Amino acid sequence: MTATPPVPARPAMHRSLRLRLLAGSLVWILAAVAITGVLLADLFGQHVRERVDAELHGHLDQLTALFEIAPDGTATLRMPLSDPRLSRPYAGLYWQVDGGPAGTIGLLRSRSLWDTALSVPPDTLADGEVHVHDVDGPDASRVRLMERLIRPAEQPDTAYRLIVALDTRQIHEPVEEFATLLAIALGVLALGLGAAAVLQVGIGLAPLGRMRQALGAVRDGHTRRLEGDYPREVQPLVDELNTLLAHDEAMVERARTQAGNLAHAVKTPLTILANAARNDPSELARLVDEQVGDARRQVDYHLARARAAVAVQQPGLRTPLRPVLDGLIRVMRRLHAERDLHIAMADVADTLACRGDAQDLQEILGNLLDNACKWAARQVSITAATADGQLVVHIDDDGPGLDEAQRSAVLARGVRADEHTPGSGLGLAIAHELARVYGGDLRLDISPLGGLRATLTMPSA
Amino acid sequence: MRILVVEDEPTLAGQLADALTDAGYAVDRADNGLDAHFLGDTEPFDAVVLDLGLPQMDGLTVLGKWRSAGRTMPVLILTARDDWHQKVAGIDAGADDYLTKPFHMAELLARLRALIRRAGGHASALLACGPLSLDTRSGQLTDDGRPVSLTSHEYRLLAYFMHHPGKVISRTELTEHLYAQDFDRDSNTIEVFVGRLRKKLPEGMIETVRGLGYRLVAPA
Numbered sequence: 247m248t249a250t251p252p253v254p255a256r257p258a259m260h261r262s263l264r265l266r267l268l269a270g271s272l273v274w275i276l277a278a279v280a281i282t283g284v285l286l287a288d289l290f291g292q293h294v295r296e297r298v299d300a301e302l303h304g305h306l307d308q309l310t311a312l313f314e315i316a317p318d319g320t321a322t323l324r325m326p327l328s329d330p331r332l333s334r335p336y337a338g339l340y341w342q343v344d345g346g347p348a349g350t351i352g353l354l355r356s357r358s359l360w361d362t363a364l365s366v367p368p369d370t371l372a373d374g375e376v377h378v379h380d381v382d383g384p385d386a387s388r389v390r391l392m393e394r395l396i397r398p399a400e401q402p403d404t405a406y407r408l409i410v411a412l413d414t415r416q417i418h419e420p421v422e423e424f425a426t427l428l429a430i431a432l433g434v435l436a437l438g439l440g441a442a443a444v445l446q447v448g449i450g451l452a453p454l455g456r457m458r459q460a461l462g463a464v465r466d467g468h469t470r471r472l473e474g475d476y477p478r479e480v481q482p483l484v485d486e487l488n489t490l491l492a493h494d495e496a497m498v499e500r501a502r503t504q505a506g507n508l509a510h511a512v513k514t515p516l517t518i519l520a521n522a523a524r525n526d527p528s529e530l531a532r533l534v535d536e537q538v539g540d541a542r543r544q545v546d547y548h549l550a551r552a553r554a555a556v557a558v559q560q561p562g563l564r565t566p567l568r569p570v571l572d573g574l575i576r577v578m579r580r581l582h583a584e585r586d587l588h589i590a591m592a593d594v595a596d597t598l599a600c601r602g603d604a605q606d607l608q609e610i611l612g613n614l615l616d617n618a619c620k621w622a623a624r625q626v627s628i629t630a631a632t633a634d635g636q637l638v639v640h641i642d643d644d645g646p647g648l649d650e651a652q653r654s655a656v657l658a659r660g661v662r663a664d665e666h667t668p669g670s671g672l673g674l675a676i677a678h679e680l681a682r683v684y685g686g687d688l689r690l691d692i693s694p695l696g697g698l699r700a701t702l703t704m705p706s707a
Numbered sequence: 708m709r710i711l712v713v714e715d716e717p718t719l720a721g722q723l724a725d726a727l728t729d730a731g732y733a734v735d736r737a738d739n740g741l742d743a744h745f746l747g748d749t750e751p752f753d754a755v756v757l758d759l760g761l762p763q764m765d766g767l768t769v770l771g772k773w774r775s776a777g778r779t780m781p782v783l784i785l786t787a788r789d790d791w792h793q794k795v796a797g798i799d800a801g802a803d804d805y806l807t808k809p810f811h812m813a814e815l816l817a818r819l820r821a822l823i824r825r826a827g828g829h830a831s832a833l834l835a836c837g838p839l840s841l842d843t844r845s846g847q848l849t850d851d852g853r854p855v856s857l858t859s860h861e862y863r864l865l866a867y868f869m870h871h872p873g874k875v876i877s878r879t880e881l882t883e884h885l886y887a888q889d890f891d892r893d894s895n896t897i898e899v900f901v902g903r904l905r906k907k908l909p910e911g912m913i914e915t916v917r918g919l920g921y922r923l924v925a926p927a
Contacts, residue, residue: 510760510787514716517809521722524812542809546789553790573795580798581805584821605792612791 263454264447271443279436286428291421298417299378302392305329305410306376309341313408315400321346321353332356336385338413340364345395345406353406359384364391364411371395371407380414388414453480460484464491467564467601467707501556502605505549512545543672550676553609554683564707565607567598567630567637574612578626582619589619591628598630600637600704602684607704610680613673614641614688614700621645625695636686637706645697653690653698674700708753708823708866709733709884713743713769714785715761723756726812727819731846731863733887740764747773751883752780754823756815759786759797767800774801781822785810820844827870834869837925838909841869850909861904864897868913868923877920 305327312323321343331337335358342364343354352363362384369377376394383389391411397404453476460472471491472484520538523531575589600607618626622643630639648656657678677700678688686704693699710732714720717738724734735750737743740761747755747769759766770782781803786793789807797805803826804818820843824832834841838851846862848855857865863885868876881897901921905913914922 506788506790509789513787513808514719518716518718518722520809521719521726521812538809573799574791577791577794577798577805580803581794583804583825605790608791608795612794616791 264451267447267450268443271447272440275436275439275443279432279439283425283428283432287421287425290424290428291417294417294421298390298412299392302378302390302410302412303376305339305341306392306394306408309343309408309410310394310396313343313396313398313406315398319401321398321406323354327356332358334358335360336387338387338416340383340389340391340409340411342366342409342411343406344409345404347401347404364389364409366391366393366407366409369393373397381411383411383413390414390417453477457484461487467599470495470563498556498603501552505552509545509549513542516541516545547672547676550609551679553606554680563601563603564599565602565604566596567600567607567639568594568596570604570607570611571628571630574608574615575628577612578615578619581616585619585622586624587619587622587626588624589615589626589628592630594628594630598632598637599707600684600686601707602704606680606684610677610688610702610704611639611641613677614639614702617673618643618645618698618700621647621697623697627695632706635706637704639702639704641700641702642693642695643697644693644695647692647697648690657688657690677702708863708870709735709751709887710819711735711737711743711746711750711752711755713737713740713755713761713766714758715739716758722812723815726816727756730816731859731866732819733863733885735887738762740766740769744769744772746888747778747780748776750888751880753826753884754780754819755782756819757782757784757802759784759788759793767796770797770800770802779826781826783815783818783822785815817844823870829870834866836869836872836923837912839869839912841866855907857904857907860900861907864900864904865908868921872923872925875916875919875922880920 308327309323312325312327314322314324316322326333327341329339331339332341333356337358339356340359341356342352342359344351344366346353351365352359355363364383365381367379367381369379371377371393373395376392378390378392380388380390383391389411391409393407393409396406396408398406456474457472457476457480460469460474463469464472471488475481476484516538519534523534523538571591571594575591578587578589615626615628618641622645625642625644627642628639629642630637632638656674674688674690681688681702681704684704686702688703689701691699691701708731710727712720712723712727712734714723714736715738720736720738724736727734732753735746735752737746738761740763743757743761743766744764746752757766757770761769766784766786770784773780773782782801783804783806784797784802785806785808786797787808794805803822806815806818820832824834824843832842832844834843840849841847842849843866846857848857848862848865864881867881867884878897885897901913909926911926912923914924916922
């Protein structure tokens, strides 16, 4: 068979539809999941910060409400703030009051601040205004603090900064925890979607896989058409291919009919000419006779070549060997009935088949067998086997055989080993050429029976 | 021996008929499949030369119909196509031999002779009966080794007897096998020729079986 031209190296993406579809889906799945994750984490963080700010605001309001100036003029709290964290050292929630007549830092402080004070950045606040800052807190932490400036009615000229603060870890921890859970959940989702994509691509492309198998069956000659029902999107392609196959078959059939008609049109007049000439002793008649013989060989040879030319146009066909040999042996027994020939076929397995058209295989083997029967003294033997994916058929006879020079000459175009037997030699050349068209070969050797051994190799199917 | 030639090309059909007549056969002709089928189905031919490419009904169909109707006369297929698959189809349809155009008339005659001989169960081209020996290839009759010369009519008659030695052959059968369809069958020619042939053969070899016909027997 003709060698497949080398496929130019292309990126894997271009070669595989499956890979392209999968890569596309996976990129989109990953992008969508990642964006969702970032947005959700951000939204949650914002929510947590708002909650924290609301909580700080609550504490600040409580602090403002409990703050008073004692009759002796010192600032104090009417009662401690309710949150228990404020009395545990470094518990993460703090309050502090700055200012007073001397502008003291840490005038009043929660117990949770222990022996430290919050350093609040300098700020100018209008009365009652609330500001939020992120600053360094106690115990190497960061805190978010909220402050408010008040001027008590008792000391209208003195400003007090009331401050509450929360360790930012209390904000970050839940956000990080949420992010971790979110990542796991989204990861599972992405895996699920990926698996679904793989499954979908697999199911979606399955008809193409089936089609490839059907095509393979056609190529190997097991079927003549792509069989089975395909989805609406693929069916037109399958129909087109089937139409093409039918068209090919019809073309080959037409070509053969034409060749047959041509043979008929040319050979009948040739027969008449030759017969008319044979009854006439003149020089002209002798010339006609000779030329008719030549014309016959030319027509035979070129018809055989025409057959070989259409042979390659057909996609691979599978032809079982056994029925072809059986049919030809029946013919040989008739055609050579006058000679007491023993045509023996050693057990040719029913499974042996060659890749090619039945008529072409018949043509090749018919020519080989006919040649063997023509020259055999008593015996013709046929054996067949497969070796290395090739079908090997030996046809032996016990005739005179051919010497080495004759053997190579007889396979060459148009050369006849013996002009006295009509068409001899041509049959072997035709068989040789047809076999080569199919990627097979024909070799001539000395047979163990003493005559000629023709060894035909054809691609096995 | 009576032969049916089925060939639609008139010149070739003429050549075939001439050559066969020269060789001592009675020849009927058909130039289309329907006529061929009818003739072969109703007349007793000793052999048929059948072209495959015929108008109205192709040769293989004609042959298939004959065979399924139990007609067993030997058929030699004549065709321009020498594809082996055609030969297989021809032989499987019931043909006995196959000849590709262009052919040598001598080969056609040789093959026909062999077909007729084999159909009569004779393995050799040399037919023998008692002291008589007829070489179907050369048409030469010998009596105890001495050549006997025969006219073509006598040869036809004797050849039919030699193909069926010991068998009672009616006058009708002889007429049907020795003469083409257009021959006037009411004439006494058969009796005349049997009489002439008897004079050239050893005494008593052609017996008359009263009311039935003739029989060729080896003298005791």
